[in-house]
Amino acid sequence: MGEHTHHDKHEAHRQLIARLGQCAGDIRRLTAGLDEESLSKRTVAGKWSLKELVCHLWRLQDVFEARIENLLAEDNPAVVRYGDPDGDPEFVKLAARPAAESLAGFFNGRSRLVARLEKLSPAEWHRPGRHSDFPHFDVHFQVEYMLHHEAHHIYQMYQRHAPLGKLPH
Numbered sequence: 001m002g003e004h005t006h007h008d009k010h011e012a013h014r015q016l017i018a019r020l021g022q023c024a025g026d027i028r029r030l031t032a033g034l035d036e037e038s039l040s041k042r043t044v045a046g047k048w049s050l051k052e053l054v055c056h057l058w059r060l061q062d063v064f065e066a067r068i069e070n071l072l073a074e075d076n077p078a079v080v081r082y083g084d085p086d087g088d089p090e091f092v093k094l095a096a097r098p099a100a101e102s103l104a105g106f107f108n109g110r111s112r113l114v115a116r117l118e119k120l121s122p123a124e125w126h127r128p129g130r131h132s133d134f135p136h137f138d139v140h141f142q143v144e145y146m147l148h149h150e151a152h153h154i155y156q157m158y159q160r161h162a163p164l165g166k167l168p169h
Contacts, residue, residue: 010122023150024110030157039099043163055094058106071127079131
C-alpha cells in the first residue's frame with residue numbers, strides 16, 4: 001500500500017515535468033515564423049512584446065532553477081523574493097539581445113531544467129526552503145508555481161500574437 005502511494009506522488013512530479021514541456025511547446029508555437037520586428041513589436045500599447053515576454057520567462061526560469069539548486073544543496077535555505085521584473089538589470093540585458101538568441105537561451109534552459117528534474121527522487125522534490133510569501137515552499141511548490149506563472153504569460157503571448165496573423169497549427 002505504502003509503495004503505491006509513494007508511486008502516485010511521484011506521478012504528480014512526472015506530470016509537472018510533462019507540463020514544462022507543453023509550456024515550451026506553446027511558446028515555440030507562439031513565436032514560430034516571426035521575425036525580429038514582429039517579435040519585438042508591442043502589439044498592445046505599453047505592454048511587453050512577445051520577445052520581452054520570452055525574456056521575462058527566460059529570466060525567471062534561471063531564477064527558479066537557481067532556487068531549486070539551492071533547495072537541493074542546503075537545508076531549508078532562505079529564498080529571496082524576486083523583485084520588479086522591469087527594474088531587473090538582467091532582464092534589461094536579455095531584452096536587448098536578438099529574439100532568436102532569447103528563444104534559444106530559453107529552450108536550452110528548459111531542456112537543462114527538465115533533465116535535472118527527471119533525476120530527482122520523491123524526497124528531493126520535497127526539499128524545503130523559507131519564503132516570506134509562502135509558508136510551505138519546496139522544490140515541488142517552486143516548479144508548480146513556475147508553471148502557473150508561465151501559463152499566465154503564455155495567455156498574454158496568445159493575445160499579443162493575434163494582431164500579427166494566424167497561428168500555425
